[in-house]
Amino acid sequence: xxxxxxxxxxxxxxxxxxxxxxxxxxxxxxxxxxxxxxxxxxxxxxxxxxxxxxxxxxxxxxxxxxxxxxxxxxxxxxxxxxxxxxxxxxxxxxxxxxxxxxxxxxxxxxxxxxxxxxxxxxxxxxxxxxxxxxxxxxxxxxxxxxxxxxxxxxxxxxxxxxxxxxxxxxxxxxxxxxxxxxxxxxxxxxxxxxxxxxxxxxxxxxxxxxxxxxxxxxxxxxxxxxxxxxxxxxxxxxxxxxxxxxxxxxxxxxxxxxxxxxxxxxxxxxxxxxxxxxxxxxxxxxxxxxxxxxxxxxxxxxxxxxxxxxxxxxxxxxxxxxxxxxxxxxxxxx
Amino acid sequence: xxxxxxxxxxxxxxxxxxxxxxxxxxxxxxxxxxxxxxxxxxxxxxxxxxxxxxxxxxxxxxxxxxxxxxxxxxxxxxxxxxxxxxxxxxxxxxxxxxxxxxxxxxxxxxxxxxxxxxxxxxxxxxxxxxxxxxxxxxxxxxxxxxxxxxxxxxxxxxxxxxxxxxxxxxxxxxxxxxxxxxxxxxxxxxxxxxxxxxxxxxxxxxxxxxxxxxxxxxxxxxxxxxxxxxxxxxxxxxxxxxxxxxxxxxxxxxxxxxxxxxxxxxxxxxxxxxxxxxxxxxxxxxxxxxxxxxxxxxxxxxxxxxxxxxxxxxxxxxxxxxxxxxxxxxxxxxxxxxxxxxxxxxxxxxxxxxxxxxxxxxxxxxxxxxxxxxxxxxxxxxxxxxxxxxxxxxxxxxxxxxxxxxxxxxxxxxxxxxxxxxxxxxxxxxxxxxxxxxxxxxxxxxxxxxxxxxxxxxxxxxxxxxxxxxxxxxxxxxxxxxxxxxxxxxxxxxxxxxxxxxxxxxxx
Numbered sequence: 090x091x092x093x094x095x096x097x098x099x100x101x102x103x104x105x106x107x108x109x110x111x112x113x114x115x116x117x118x119x120x121x122x123x124x125x126x127x128x129x130x131x132x133x134x135x136x137x138x139x140x141x142x143x144x145x146x147x148x149x150x151x152x153x154x155x156x157x158x159x160x161x162x163x164x165x166x167x168x169x170x171x172x173x174x175x176x177x178x179x180x181x182x183x184x185x186x187x188x189x190x191x192x193x194x195x196x197x198x199x200x201x202x203x204x205x206x207x208x209x210x211x212x213x214x215x216x217x218x219x220x221x222x223x224x225x226x227x228x229x230x231x232x233x234x235x236x237x238x239x240x241x242x243x244x245x246x247x248x249x250x251x252x253x254x255x256x257x258x259x260x261x262x263x264x265x266x267x268x269x270x271x272x273x274x275x276x277x278x279x280x281x282x283x284x285x286x287x288x289x290x291x292x293x294x295x296x297x298x299x300x301x302x303x304x305x306x307x308x309x310x311x312x313x314x315x316x317x318x319x320x321x322x323x324x325x326x327x328x329x330x331x332x333x334x335x336x337x338x339x340x341x342x343x344x345x346x347x348x349x350x351x352x353x354x355x356x357x358x359x360x361x362x363x364x365x366x367x368x369x370x371x372x373x374x375x376x377x378x379x380x381x382x383x384x385x386x387x388x389x390x391x392x393x394x395x396x397x398x399x400x401x402x403x404x405x406x407x408x409x410x411x412x413x414x415x416x417x418x419x420x421x422x423x
Numbered sequence: 424x425x426x427x428x429x430x431x432x433x434x435x436x437x438x439x440x441x442x443x444x445x446x447x448x449x450x451x452x453x454x455x456x457x458x459x460x461x462x463x464x465x466x467x468x469x470x471x472x473x474x475x476x477x478x479x480x481x482x483x484x485x486x487x488x489x490x491x492x493x494x495x496x497x498x499x500x501x502x503x504x505x506x507x508x509x510x511x512x513x514x515x516x517x518x519x520x521x522x523x524x525x526x527x528x529x530x531x532x533x534x535x536x537x538x539x540x541x542x543x544x545x546x547x548x549x550x551x552x553x554x555x556x557x558x559x560x561x562x563x564x565x566x567x568x569x570x571x572x573x574x575x576x577x578x579x580x581x582x583x584x585x586x587x588x589x590x591x592x593x594x595x596x597x598x599x600x601x602x603x604x605x606x607x608x609x610x611x612x613x614x615x616x617x618x619x620x621x622x623x624x625x626x627x628x629x630x631x632x633x634x635x636x637x638x639x640x641x642x643x644x645x646x647x648x649x650x651x652x653x654x655x656x657x658x659x660x661x662x663x664x665x666x667x668x669x670x671x672x673x674x675x676x677x678x679x680x681x682x683x684x685x686x687x688x689x690x691x692x693x694x695x696x697x698x699x700x701x702x703x704x705x706x707x708x709x710x711x712x713x714x715x716x717x718x719x720x721x722x723x724x725x726x727x728x729x730x731x732x733x734x735x736x737x738x739x740x741x742x743x744x745x746x747x748x749x750x751x752x753x754x755x756x757x758x759x760x761x762x763x764x765x766x767x768x769x770x771x772x773x774x775x776x777x778x779x780x781x782x783x784x785x786x787x788x789x790x791x792x793x794x795x796x797x798x799x800x801x802x803x804x805x806x807x808x809x810x811x812x813x814x815x816x817x818x819x820x821x822x823x824x825x826x827x828x829x830x831x832x833x834x835x836x837x838x839x840x841x842x843x844x845x846x847x848x849x850x851x852x853x854x855x856x857x858x859x860x861x862x863x864x865x866x867x868x869x870x871x872x873x874x875x876x877x878x879x880x881x882x883x884x885x886x887x888x889x890x891x892x893x894x895x896x897x898x899x900x901x902x903x904x905x906x907x908x909x910x911x912x913x914x915x916x917x918x919x920x921x922x923x924x925x926x927x928x929x930x931x
Contacts, residue, residue: 280539285521285529292518299516300581301501302530359520 099408100353100401101365107397108368111375119382125250125258131374132260136267137162137326138373142345142366143274144318147311149349150278152291152358153201153208155312157215158319159341161193163334164219165323170231170333179237183324190320191313193219198312202305216342223335230334233327241328263328267367270318274363287311291358347394348373351401372397429489430456430620431589436486438472444822444830446472449486450646452639454589454620459611461631461652462624464641465664465834465862470624473641474593478510479503490588509587513594515574517581519567524549526566527581556580556610572603579607583614590614591622596630608634628657640664643820661863692850692882693734697743703729704906706743711851716873716883718897720890720922726906727886728770731853734884735767736760748850761794766844768837770855770886776840779829783821784810786828786839791846813842817872834865841872852876853884858892870896890919902926 116123132139141158148155165186172182193215200211233239241263250256278284286307289297298304327333350356351372352365373394380389431454438447447469454460464470475481477488479497488495490506497503500510517526524546525532533544549562558576566574575595582590592611596604611621611634623635631638631652638655640647640663647663695709704726711717719727732738733745736754745752747763754760760767769775778786788806795801810824817838821831828839837857844852854873858866873896877883887893893900899913902925910925912918 276539282530282532282540285525285532285540288521289518289529292520293516296516296518299500299510299512300518300530301499301504303501359518 100405101362101368103401103404104352104365104368104372108372108375111372111379115375115379115382121255122378122382124255125248127258127378129248129258129260129264131371131378132264132267134329134377135370135374136261136264137322137329138341138344138348139267139367139370140270140325141319141322141341142348142370143270143363144315144322145342145345146274146349146352146354146361146363146366147278147287148208148315149346149354149356150287150291150358150361151308151311152294153308153311154346154356155197155212155215155315156209156342157193157197157212157219158315158322158345159338160216160219160223161190161316161319162323162326162341163337164223165190165320166327166330166333166337167223167226167231167335168333169324169327170233171226173233173235173238174231179235186324187317187320190316190318190323193320194313194316195309197316198309201312202308220335227333227335230332233331233333238328238331242331261328263325266321266325270321271363271367278363283307283310288359291360293359344373345370347398351397353405355405430454430458430491432489433473433477434487434489436473436476436488437484438476438481439484440830444826446644447476447483448644450641450644452646453649454622456588456620457615457618458637459615459621459623459635461635461638462622462641463631463638463660463664464647465864468641468664468862469644470641471593472644474510474591474622474624477503478508478591504585504587507586507588508591509582509585509589510591510593511575511578511582511595515571515578517566517574517578519565521566522563523553523560523566523569523577524562526577527552527562527584531585552580552584553577557606572599575599576603576607579610583610583619587619589620589622591624593624594626596625596627604630628660631660632657664863692748694746695734695743696746698733698740698745699742700729700733700738701741703738704733707733707908709901709908711882711884713850713882714877714880715899716877716885716897718893718900719884719886719903720893720900720926721903721909722926725903725926727903728855729906730903731767731855731884731886734760734851734853735765758793761790761847764848764850765853766790766847766849766851767853768840768844768855768857770859777828777836780827782825783814783819783828783831783839784824787813787824787843787846790843794847809842809846813838813845817842818868834861834869837861837865837869841869845876849881851882851884853886855886856888857885858887858889866892890922893922894919 112128115127141162145155145158168189169182169186172185173179197211197215200206201208242261244262245259246262248258248260278287286297286302286304289300289302290304290307294304297307326338330337345366346356348369349361349366350369352362352367352369354361354365373390376393376397377387377390380387380393383389431452433450433452436447436450436452437445439445450469450473452462452473462470462473472481476483479499479502482498490508495506497506497508503510518529521529527549528545533541533548535541546562553560553562556576556579558573558580560569560573560577566577569577579592579595596607599607608630611623615621623631625631635652637649638652638660639649640660642664650660690713691710692713693709693711695707698707698709699705707726707730709730719730721727729738733740734754736757736759739755740753745754747765752759752763754763757767778789784806787810788801791809792801807824813819814821814824819831819835819838819842821835828836831839841854841857857873858869861869870892873883873885885893885896894917897917899911900917900922901908902910902912902922904926912921912925
C-alpha cells in the first residue's frame with residue numbers, strides 16, 4: 090500500500106516551501122535581500138519568539154492553551170532589570186527569573202488539571218497577574234547595564250561562507266540558546282515517555298488516563314515548560330533590548346500561537362512539532378522583513394499573517410476531510 | 424477447586440453515588456485462572472460500576488478484593504495494571520493520533536541504552552505481537568487509519584501484552600463483525616489456555632453460550648448468583664437478569680396487542696402528500712390515524728429520522744402538503760409542532776434528549792414549559808405533581824424526583840423523556856429508537872406503554888431499527904428506502920420477511 094502523507098507532514102512541508110518561496114520572492118524583488126545575513130537576522134530578531142513558541146507548542150499539543158506567556162516575558166524583563174538595578178548579580182537574577190517561570194507554570198497547570206478549569210481563563214488570569222505585577226514594579230522602562238547582559242547583547246559569531254558580501258553574516262550568542270531549546274524540545278517530544286504522553290493526552294485524554302499514563306504530571310509539566318520557555322524568552326528578549334519594560338510584548342502570545350499553527354500544530358491537540366513552530370516563527374519574521382523592504386506600515390505584517398492563518402487552517406481542514414474520505418474508500422475496498 | 428486459591432475474589436462490594444443511588448449492594452464475584460467468566464445484567468444492574476471498582480476508576484465504599492489471595496486496592500487504572508488487571512472498554516480507548524505500535528507500547532516503551540525511546544524496537548515488537556493475532560498492519564501508521572474493529576483488536580493486543588493475570592473485556596464485540604468476533608473468541612480461548620482469567624461483559628447471549636465457562640448475574644446492584652454456563656438454560660438466564668418471569672412479560676404484551684386489535688383506529692390525524700425537504704426526504708406520502716401505532720422501518724439512512732424531523736418542524740417542508748387534523752400547516756420551527764400537540768423523542772438520548780445536570784422533575788417539565796411559553800412559569804408544585812405522577816405511571820426507578828437524570832440508567836432516562844412529552848398531552852407522539860441500549864425488561868415495558876397510549880387514542884409514530892420490536896407494536900408499517908416511501912405492510916401481512924423484502928427493493 091502506498092504510504093499516505095500525514096497531515097502534519099503536509100502542513101510542515103507546505104510551511105517550509107512557503108518560507109522558501111517568500112525568500113526567493115524577496116531576493117528577486119529587492120537588491121541586497123538575498124544574503125546570509127538576511128537569513129541569520131531572522132534568528133537574531135526572532136529568537137525570543139521562537140523559544141516562547143516552542144514552549145507553548147507543548148501546551149497546544151495537549152489540547153490546551155497558554156495566553157499568559159507574553160506577560161511572563163515582560164515580567165521576567167522588568168524583574169531582572171529592577172533586581173540588577175538594585176545591585177543583585179546577574180548569576181542570581183537569571184536563575185530566579187527562570188524559577189519564577191516554573192512556579193507560574195506549575196500553579197496554572199495545577200489549577201487547570203485538578204480543578205478542571207478552562208485553560209483559557211486560568212492563563213488569562215495569569216496574564217493579568219503578571220502584567221499587573223510588571224507595572225507595580227515599575228511603570229517606566231528600566232535600562233540594563235549589567236556587563237554580562239551587555240556581553241550577551243553584543244557578543245556574536247561571524248559566519249563567512251565565501252568572499253562575496255552576500256555570503257557573510259553574524260549570529261548573536263543568544264541565538265544558541267534557541268538552538269539548544271529547539272534540540273531539547275525535539276528530543277523530549279520524540280524520544281521520552283513524557284513527550285509521547287503529551288501527544289497521547291492531546292489525542293484523547295480519557296484514553297491516556299485509561300492506558301495508565303500519568304495525565305496530571307504530563308499536563309502540569311506541559312504548562313511548566315510553556316512558562317519556563319516564556320521566562321527564558323524573557324531573558325533572551327532582555328539581551329536583545331537591554332531593558333525591562335512592563336508594557337513590552339503585548340499580544341505576543343498570539344504571535345507564538347500563530348507560529349505554531351502555521352507550523353502545523355492543531356489547536357484541537359494531538360498533532361504538532363516544535364520544528365514546525367520555529368519555521369512558523371521564521372515565516373512571520375520574513376513577512377516582517379519584506380514589509381520593511383517594501384516601506385509599508387508594519388501593520389501590514391499582521392494583515393498578511395491573518396491571510397496566511399486562514400489559508401493554513403482551511404488547508405488543514407481540507408486535508409483532514411480528504412484523509413477521512415480516503416479511509417472510507419480503503420475500507421470499502423478491503 | 425475449593426482448596427485452591429482463587430485468582431480473583433471480590434466480597435461484599437458496595438458503592439453508592441450520592442446518598443440515594445445505590446449502584447452496588449454487597450456484591451460478590453469470583454474468577455478462576457484459565458476461565459472465561461461472563462458478567463451479565465441489564466442496564467443499571469451494576470456491571471460497569473463493578474468493573475470500575477475493580478480497575479480503580481471508582482473507589483468502593485465497602486468490601487474487599489483479593490488477587491491470588493492478596494488484598495489489593497487499586498486507586499487508578501495504572502495501579503490496577505501494575506498488579507495485573509487489564510481492561511478493554513466498549514469504546515476504543517486508544518489515541519487516534521498515535522501510531523499502532525505506540526498505542527500498544529505507550530507508557531512502557533522499549534528504551535535504548537541512552538534512555539531514549541527505541542522506535543525501531545517498538546515497531547518490531549508490535550509487529551511480532553500482532554502476528555500472534557493474525558493482524559498484518561503497518562504498525563507505523565496512525566491508528567485512525569484503521570477501522571474501529573481493528574482498533575479494538577489493537578486494544579486487546581495491548582491489554583493482553585501487559586503482564587495481565589485478569590483481562591476484562593467490557594462489551595468489546597459491539598463494533599465487531601461476525602468474523603472478527605470469531606477471531607476475538609479464538610484469542611480469548613488462547614489466553615485462557617495460557618492461564619489468564621477473563622471477565623467478559625456483553626449483551627449478546629449467543630456469545631455468552633459460545634465462549635464462557637461460568638456466568639455471574641447482577642440485578643439492580645445486587646448479586647443474583649453464579650452459574651455454570653452449560654447448566655443454565657437460556658430462558659432461565661433471561662428471567663434471572665430481568666427478575667421477572669419472561670413468559671409472563673410476553674403474555675401481558677400480547678394481551679395489550681389483542682386489546683389494541685379490538686379498538687378501531689380513529690380519524691386521520693396526519694397526512695403527508697408528496698412532502699419533500701431539500702437534501703432529505705422526497706415525495707413522502709404518509710398518514711397516521713388517532714389510536715394507531717405506525718411503524719417506520721428502513722435501513723440506516725433511509726429517511727426514518729428525517730421524516731420525523733420534518734413532522735416536528737426541524738426541517739421545513741419544501742414541496743408537497745402536510746395536514747394535521749385536516750388542516751394544512753406549515754411548521755417552521757419545533758415550537759410550532761409542539762403547539763400542534765406533536766411530541767418527539769429523538770434518537771440520541773444523551774446528546775439530544777436528556778440534560779444530565781438537571782433533576783428528573785426539571786427534565787420532565789421542559790417540554791410543557793416550552794409549550795406554555797417562557798412567561799407562564801410552571802410552579803415547582805405543579806412540576807412535582809407531574810413528576811410524581813409519571814414516576815409512578817411509568818415505574819421509573821428512582822428514590823425521588825430530585826435525582827439528577829444522569830444518575831439514572833439508560834432505560835429510566837428514556838422513561839423520563841417519554842414523560843416529558845406525555846406531560847404536554849400530545850396528539851401525535853414520535854419515538855425515534857426509543858429502546859436502543861436499553862435492557863430487555865425495560866424495553867418490553869416501554870413497548871407496552873406505547874401500545875397502551877395508542878389504545879387511549881394517541882397517534883404514535885414508532886421508529887426502530889429492530890424489526891421484531893416494530894412487528895410487536897405496530898399494526899401498520901411503512902417501509903422507507905433511499906429517502907422515499909418504498910412500501911407499506913398492514914395487519915396480517917406484517918412479517919419480518921415482507922418488511923425486509925421491501926427494504927431490499929423487492930416491491931415498489
